[in-house]
Protein backbone atom coordinates (compact mmCIF):
# COMPACT_ATOMS: atom_id res chain seq x y z
CA UNK A 1 0.00 0.00 0.00
CA UNK A 2 1.54 3.36 -1.03
CA UNK A 3 1.71 6.26 1.37
CA UNK A 4 -1.39 8.26 0.54
CA UNK A 5 -1.78 12.03 0.89
CA UNK A 6 -2.91 13.07 4.33
CA UNK A 7 -5.48 15.62 5.42
CA UNK A 8 -3.95 18.46 7.41
CA UNK A 9 -6.10 19.98 10.17
CA UNK A 10 -5.10 23.26 11.79
CA UNK A 11 -7.00 24.07 14.95
CA UNK A 12 -7.54 27.80 15.53
CA UNK A 13 -8.78 27.95 19.12
CA UNK A 14 -9.98 31.55 19.26
CA UNK A 15 -13.50 32.91 19.57
CA UNK A 16 -15.05 36.22 20.51
CA UNK A 17 -15.17 36.90 24.27
CA UNK A 18 -18.56 35.34 25.00
CA UNK A 19 -18.70 31.72 23.99
CA UNK A 20 -21.92 30.36 22.51
CA UNK A 21 -23.75 28.91 25.55
CA UNK A 22 -24.06 25.39 24.11
CA UNK A 23 -20.44 25.05 23.01
CA UNK A 24 -17.81 22.88 24.70
CA UNK A 25 -15.12 23.14 22.01
CA UNK A 26 -11.71 24.25 23.16
CA UNK A 27 -11.37 27.96 22.41
CA UNK A 28 -10.10 31.11 24.13
CA UNK A 29 -11.03 34.78 23.76
CA UNK A 30 -9.16 36.28 20.80
CA UNK A 31 -6.11 38.43 21.64
CA UNK A 32 -3.75 39.90 19.04
CA UNK A 33 -0.48 38.96 20.82
CA UNK A 34 -1.60 35.44 21.53
CA UNK A 35 -2.78 35.05 17.94
CA UNK A 36 0.68 36.13 16.70
CA UNK A 37 2.47 33.74 19.02
CA UNK A 38 0.15 30.89 18.08
CA UNK A 39 0.54 31.53 14.34
CA UNK A 40 4.33 31.39 14.76
CA UNK A 41 4.05 28.15 16.76
CA UNK A 42 1.81 26.51 14.16
CA UNK A 43 4.12 27.51 11.31
CA UNK A 44 7.08 26.04 13.20
CA UNK A 45 5.11 22.86 13.87
CA UNK A 46 4.45 22.48 10.14
CA UNK A 47 8.04 23.24 9.11
CA UNK A 48 9.62 20.95 11.72
CA UNK A 49 7.26 18.00 11.47
CA UNK A 50 9.05 14.70 12.02
CA UNK A 51 7.05 12.53 9.58
CA UNK A 52 9.36 12.59 6.55
CA UNK A 53 7.98 13.36 3.11
CA UNK A 54 4.30 13.66 3.95
CA UNK A 55 2.09 15.17 1.31
CA UNK A 56 -1.34 16.63 2.05
CA UNK A 57 -4.11 17.19 -0.46
CA UNK A 58 -6.66 18.72 1.92
CA UNK A 59 -6.23 21.36 4.61
CA UNK A 60 -8.94 22.30 7.05
CA UNK A 61 -8.72 25.42 9.22
CA UNK A 62 -11.20 24.68 12.00
CA UNK A 63 -12.03 26.27 15.30
CA UNK A 64 -12.93 28.20 17.16
CA UNK A 65 -13.37 30.99 14.67
CA UNK A 66 -10.37 30.85 12.30
CA UNK A 67 -11.40 34.03 10.46
CA UNK A 68 -10.57 36.02 13.63
CA UNK A 69 -6.88 35.51 12.72
CA UNK A 70 -7.26 37.89 9.78
CA UNK A 71 -5.85 37.63 6.28
CA UNK A 72 -2.11 38.03 7.02
CA UNK A 73 -1.90 35.27 9.60
CA UNK A 74 -4.16 32.94 7.60
CA UNK A 75 -2.10 33.53 4.45
CA UNK A 76 1.15 32.86 6.36
CA UNK A 77 -0.27 29.60 7.71
CA UNK A 78 -1.45 28.45 4.31
CA UNK A 79 1.89 29.26 2.65
CA UNK A 80 3.66 27.27 5.40
CA UNK A 81 1.33 24.34 4.68
CA UNK A 82 2.18 24.56 0.97
CA UNK A 83 5.94 24.57 1.73
CA UNK A 84 5.80 21.76 4.27
CA UNK A 85 3.22 19.41 2.77
CA UNK A 86 3.59 20.08 -1.00
CA UNK A 87 -0.09 20.68 -1.62
CA UNK A 88 -0.97 19.85 -5.23
CA UNK A 89 -2.87 22.46 -7.26
CA UNK A 90 -6.23 20.74 -6.89
CA UNK A 91 -6.03 20.53 -3.08
CA UNK A 92 -9.12 21.33 -1.06
CA UNK A 93 -8.40 24.12 1.43
CA UNK A 94 -11.28 24.86 3.78
CA UNK A 95 -11.75 27.69 6.22
CA UNK A 96 -14.46 27.76 8.88
CA UNK A 97 -16.02 31.22 9.16
CA UNK A 98 -18.68 32.80 11.30
CA UNK A 99 -20.93 35.28 9.49
CA UNK A 100 -20.12 38.24 11.76
CA UNK A 101 -16.38 37.65 11.45
CA UNK A 102 -15.96 38.14 7.68
CA UNK A 103 -15.95 41.06 5.28
CA UNK A 104 -16.10 41.10 1.50
CA UNK A 105 -12.41 42.15 1.43
CA UNK A 106 -11.28 39.37 3.77
CA UNK A 107 -12.99 36.72 1.66
CA UNK A 108 -11.57 38.12 -1.58
CA UNK A 109 -8.10 38.16 -0.10
CA UNK A 110 -8.38 34.59 1.24
CA UNK A 111 -9.55 33.33 -2.11
CA UNK A 112 -6.48 34.94 -3.71
CA UNK A 113 -4.27 33.29 -1.05
CA UNK A 114 -5.48 29.89 -2.25
CA UNK A 115 -8.38 28.93 0.02
CA UNK A 116 -10.91 26.97 -2.04
CA UNK A 117 -13.78 26.30 0.34
CA UNK A 118 -15.58 28.19 3.11
CA UNK A 119 -17.73 26.58 5.77
CA UNK A 120 -20.06 29.16 7.26
CA UNK A 121 -21.52 28.68 10.77
CA UNK A 122 -25.06 29.75 9.88
CA UNK A 123 -26.97 27.42 12.28
CA UNK A 124 -30.44 28.84 11.52
CA UNK A 125 -32.21 31.14 9.09
CA UNK A 126 -34.50 32.40 11.85
CA UNK A 127 -33.33 35.33 13.98
CA UNK A 128 -35.18 34.29 17.15
CA UNK A 129 -33.47 30.88 17.03
CA UNK A 130 -30.06 32.50 16.50
CA UNK A 131 -30.72 34.66 19.55
CA UNK A 132 -31.76 31.59 21.57
CA UNK A 133 -28.47 29.96 20.56
CA UNK A 134 -26.55 33.03 21.72
CA UNK A 135 -25.12 33.53 18.23
CA UNK A 136 -23.90 37.05 17.52
CA UNK A 137 -25.15 37.15 13.91
CA UNK A 138 -28.49 37.48 12.14
CA UNK A 139 -29.83 35.53 9.18
CA UNK A 140 -29.23 38.59 6.97
CA UNK A 141 -25.54 38.60 7.99
CA UNK A 142 -25.28 34.90 7.19
CA UNK A 143 -26.81 35.46 3.76
CA UNK A 144 -24.42 38.34 3.13
CA UNK A 145 -21.36 36.27 4.14
CA UNK A 146 -22.34 33.45 1.76
CA UNK A 147 -22.99 35.86 -1.11
CA UNK A 148 -19.62 37.56 -0.53
CA UNK A 149 -17.89 34.15 -0.53
CA UNK A 150 -19.64 33.29 -3.80
CA UNK A 151 -18.72 36.62 -5.37
CA UNK A 152 -15.12 36.17 -4.23
CA UNK A 153 -15.00 33.00 -6.35
CA UNK A 154 -15.22 30.18 -3.80
CA UNK A 155 -16.50 27.20 -5.78
CA UNK A 156 -17.39 25.30 -2.63
CA UNK A 157 -19.41 26.87 0.16
CA UNK A 158 -20.81 24.91 3.06
CA UNK A 159 -23.27 25.99 5.73
CA UNK A 160 -23.90 24.52 9.18
CA UNK A 161 -27.51 24.05 10.14
CA UNK A 162 -28.51 23.14 13.68
CA UNK A 163 -31.43 20.84 14.42
CA UNK A 164 -33.41 20.44 17.65
CA UNK A 165 -32.82 24.07 18.67
CA UNK A 166 -34.97 25.21 21.62
CA UNK A 167 -38.28 26.37 20.20
CA UNK A 168 -37.60 25.07 16.67
CA UNK A 169 -40.81 24.05 14.88
CA UNK A 170 -41.52 22.23 11.63
CA UNK A 171 -42.28 25.61 10.07
CA UNK A 172 -39.10 27.29 11.29
CA UNK A 173 -36.99 24.35 10.15
CA UNK A 174 -38.55 24.57 6.69
CA UNK A 175 -37.75 28.28 6.73
CA UNK A 176 -34.10 27.65 7.63
CA UNK A 177 -33.73 24.91 5.04
CA UNK A 178 -35.18 26.96 2.19
CA UNK A 179 -33.13 29.96 3.37
CA UNK A 180 -29.95 27.91 2.86
CA UNK A 181 -30.90 26.07 -0.31
CA UNK A 182 -31.79 29.37 -2.01
CA UNK A 183 -28.18 30.49 -1.48
CA UNK A 184 -25.12 29.37 -3.50
CA UNK A 185 -24.06 26.60 -1.11
CA UNK A 186 -23.11 23.14 -2.36
CA UNK A 187 -22.84 21.50 1.07
CA UNK A 188 -24.87 21.55 4.28
CA UNK A 189 -23.90 19.99 7.60
CA UNK A 190 -27.04 19.45 9.66
CA UNK A 191 -26.18 18.61 13.26
CA UNK A 192 -28.42 17.93 16.22
CA UNK A 193 -27.87 20.30 19.12
CA UNK A 194 -26.21 18.35 21.93
CA UNK A 195 -26.42 19.64 25.46
CA UNK A 196 -22.87 19.14 26.69
CA UNK A 197 -22.01 18.98 30.38
CA UNK A 198 -20.24 22.02 31.75
CA UNK A 199 -21.93 24.48 29.37
CA UNK A 200 -24.41 27.22 30.36
CA UNK A 201 -27.02 25.36 28.31
CA UNK A 202 -26.51 22.28 30.44
CA UNK A 203 -27.11 24.27 33.62
CA UNK A 204 -30.45 25.55 32.40
CA UNK A 205 -31.44 22.51 30.35
CA UNK A 206 -34.69 21.96 32.26
CA UNK A 207 -35.94 25.44 31.33
CA UNK A 208 -35.13 25.10 27.63
CA UNK A 209 -38.02 24.22 25.28
CA UNK A 210 -36.10 21.29 23.77
CA UNK A 211 -37.85 18.81 21.48
CA UNK A 212 -38.29 15.24 22.76
CA UNK A 213 -36.72 12.21 21.04
CA UNK A 214 -39.58 11.70 18.56
CA UNK A 215 -39.71 15.36 17.61
CA UNK A 216 -35.93 15.35 17.14
CA UNK A 217 -36.16 12.34 14.83
CA UNK A 218 -38.96 14.05 12.87
CA UNK A 219 -36.81 17.14 12.60
CA UNK A 220 -33.92 15.13 11.12
CA UNK A 221 -36.14 13.27 8.66
CA UNK A 222 -37.85 16.47 7.55
CA UNK A 223 -34.52 18.19 7.02
CA UNK A 224 -33.00 15.23 5.13
CA UNK A 225 -36.08 15.04 2.88
CA UNK A 226 -36.08 18.77 2.12
CA UNK A 227 -32.37 18.81 1.30
CA UNK A 228 -32.70 15.77 -0.94
CA UNK A 229 -35.53 17.46 -2.89
CA UNK A 230 -33.40 20.61 -3.17
CA UNK A 231 -30.60 18.61 -4.84
CA UNK A 232 -28.36 18.00 -1.83
CA UNK A 233 -28.61 14.29 -1.08
CA UNK A 234 -27.14 12.89 2.12
CA UNK A 235 -23.65 11.38 1.80
CA UNK A 236 -22.99 11.06 5.53
CA UNK A 237 -25.41 10.89 8.47
CA UNK A 238 -25.20 14.65 9.07
CA UNK A 239 -23.84 15.89 5.75
CA UNK A 240 -25.55 16.71 2.47
CA UNK A 241 -24.03 17.90 -0.80
CA UNK A 242 -24.66 18.69 -4.40
CA UNK A 243 -22.72 16.38 -6.79
CA UNK A 244 -19.03 17.18 -6.38
CA UNK A 245 -19.64 19.21 -3.21
CA UNK A 246 -18.70 16.56 -0.65
CA UNK A 247 -16.03 17.66 1.81
CA UNK A 248 -12.90 15.76 0.74
CA UNK A 249 -11.17 16.45 4.05
CA UNK A 250 -13.95 15.08 6.23
CA UNK A 251 -14.32 12.06 3.95
CA UNK A 252 -10.80 11.08 5.04
CA UNK A 253 -12.04 10.80 8.66
CA UNK A 254 -14.89 8.49 7.75
CA UNK A 255 -12.83 6.45 5.28
CA UNK A 256 -10.20 5.95 7.98
CA UNK A 257 -7.51 7.66 5.92
CA UNK A 258 -4.57 9.46 7.55
CA UNK A 259 -4.69 13.00 8.87
CA UNK A 260 -2.46 15.21 10.95
CA UNK A 261 -4.10 17.66 13.36
CA UNK A 262 -1.96 20.50 14.72
CA UNK A 263 -2.81 22.71 17.68
CA UNK A 264 -4.28 22.20 21.15
CA UNK A 265 -7.19 19.71 21.11
CA UNK A 266 -6.34 18.56 17.57
CA UNK A 267 -6.41 14.82 16.87
CA UNK A 268 -4.38 12.83 14.37
CA UNK A 269 -4.52 9.43 12.75
CA UNK A 270 -1.09 8.50 11.48
CA UNK A 271 -1.06 5.40 9.34
CA UNK A 272 1.94 3.13 9.24
CA UNK A 273 3.54 2.64 5.85
CA UNK A 274 2.18 -0.35 3.94
CA UNK A 275 -0.64 -0.86 6.42
CA UNK A 276 -4.28 0.02 6.88
CA UNK A 277 -3.55 0.52 10.57
CA UNK A 278 -1.83 3.22 12.53
CA UNK A 279 -1.84 5.25 15.73
CA UNK A 280 -4.26 7.84 17.00
CA UNK A 281 -2.88 10.73 19.03
CA UNK A 282 -3.78 14.24 20.11
CA UNK A 283 -2.51 17.48 21.60
CA UNK A 284 -3.84 18.44 25.04
CA UNK A 285 -6.19 21.41 25.32
CA UNK A 286 -3.56 23.92 26.37
CA UNK A 287 -2.61 26.70 23.99
CA UNK A 288 0.11 28.18 26.22
CA UNK A 289 1.93 24.86 26.46
CA UNK A 290 1.71 24.40 22.69
CA UNK A 291 3.01 27.90 22.02
CA UNK A 292 5.94 27.56 24.45
CA UNK A 293 7.05 24.08 23.40
CA UNK A 294 10.43 23.84 21.65
CA UNK A 295 9.18 20.74 19.90
CA UNK A 296 5.37 20.39 20.02
CA UNK A 297 5.57 16.78 18.86
CA UNK A 298 6.96 15.81 22.26
CA UNK A 299 3.52 16.84 23.57
CA UNK A 300 1.59 14.35 21.44
CA UNK A 301 -0.46 12.04 23.64
CA UNK A 302 -1.22 8.53 22.50
CA UNK A 303 -4.85 7.53 22.09
CA UNK A 304 -4.27 3.98 20.88
CA UNK A 305 -4.27 1.92 17.72
CA UNK A 306 -6.47 2.96 14.83
CA UNK A 307 -7.67 1.42 11.59
CA UNK A 308 -8.97 -1.89 12.96
CA UNK A 309 -11.71 -3.65 10.98
CA UNK A 310 -14.24 -2.67 13.66
CA UNK A 311 -13.28 0.96 13.48
CA UNK A 312 -13.36 1.02 9.68
CA UNK A 313 -16.81 -0.57 9.72
CA UNK A 314 -18.13 1.88 12.32
CA UNK A 315 -16.89 4.92 10.42
CA UNK A 316 -17.89 3.68 6.95
CA UNK A 317 -21.46 3.03 8.07
CA UNK A 318 -21.85 6.78 8.60
CA UNK A 319 -21.44 7.18 4.84
CA UNK A 320 -24.09 6.35 2.27
CA UNK A 321 -21.30 4.67 0.24
CA UNK A 322 -21.14 2.13 3.11
CA UNK A 323 -18.62 -0.56 3.97
CA UNK A 324 -17.06 -2.96 1.47
CA UNK A 325 -17.01 -6.37 3.18
CA UNK A 326 -14.34 -7.49 0.69
CA UNK A 327 -11.81 -5.45 2.65
CA UNK A 328 -12.17 -7.84 5.62
CA UNK A 329 -9.32 -10.29 6.02
CA UNK A 330 -11.23 -12.94 7.94
CA UNK A 331 -13.73 -14.79 5.67
CA UNK A 332 -15.72 -15.87 8.74
CA UNK A 333 -16.13 -12.26 9.81
CA UNK A 334 -17.24 -11.32 6.32
CA UNK A 335 -19.83 -14.12 6.19
CA UNK A 336 -21.18 -13.28 9.63
CA UNK A 337 -21.38 -9.55 8.82
CA UNK A 338 -23.24 -10.14 5.55
CA UNK A 339 -25.62 -12.55 7.25
CA UNK A 340 -26.51 -9.95 9.92
CA UNK A 341 -26.77 -7.25 7.22
CA UNK A 342 -29.30 -9.38 5.30
CA UNK A 343 -31.36 -9.74 8.48
CA UNK A 344 -31.28 -5.98 9.11
CA UNK A 345 -32.08 -5.33 5.44
CA UNK A 346 -35.28 -7.35 5.85
CA UNK A 347 -36.30 -4.73 8.47
CA UNK A 348 -35.42 -1.87 6.12
CA UNK A 349 -32.45 -0.75 8.22
CA UNK A 350 -29.62 -1.44 5.81
CA UNK A 351 -28.99 -2.42 2.21
CA UNK A 352 -26.44 -4.64 0.46
CA UNK A 353 -25.07 -4.01 -3.00
CA UNK A 354 -22.61 -6.63 -4.14
CA UNK A 355 -20.76 -7.02 -0.85
CA UNK A 356 -21.07 -3.42 0.27
CA UNK A 357 -23.28 -2.76 3.28
CA UNK A 358 -24.81 0.66 3.92
CA UNK A 359 -27.52 2.04 6.18
CA UNK A 360 -30.87 3.16 4.80
CA UNK A 361 -32.43 6.47 5.87
CA UNK A 362 -34.35 4.62 8.60
CA UNK A 363 -31.15 2.83 9.62
CA UNK A 364 -29.33 6.13 9.98
CA UNK A 365 -31.99 7.30 12.38
CA UNK A 366 -31.06 4.42 14.71
CA UNK A 367 -27.46 4.16 13.54
CA UNK A 368 -26.00 3.37 16.97
CA UNK A 369 -28.07 0.21 17.38
CA UNK A 370 -27.62 -0.98 13.78
CA UNK A 371 -23.88 -0.36 13.86
CA UNK A 372 -23.57 -2.22 17.15
CA UNK A 373 -25.43 -5.23 15.74
CA UNK A 374 -23.10 -5.33 12.72
CA UNK A 375 -20.01 -4.92 14.92
CA UNK A 376 -21.11 -7.83 17.10
CA UNK A 377 -21.63 -9.96 14.01
CA UNK A 378 -18.12 -9.09 12.80
CA UNK A 379 -16.61 -10.04 16.16
CA UNK A 380 -18.53 -13.34 16.34
CA UNK A 381 -17.18 -14.22 12.86
Ligand code: SF4
Nearest residue numbers: 015019020023063064
Ligand atom coordinates in the same frame (compact mmCIF):
# COMPACT_ATOMS: atom_id res chain seq x y z
S1 SF4 B 1 -18.20 30.29 17.51
FE1 SF4 B 1 -18.18 28.05 17.38
S2 SF4 B 1 -16.36 27.39 18.54
FE2 SF4 B 1 -16.77 29.54 19.10
S3 SF4 B 1 -18.03 29.45 20.94
FE3 SF4 B 1 -19.47 29.55 19.21
S4 SF4 B 1 -19.90 27.42 18.64
FE4 SF4 B 1 -18.09 27.42 19.97
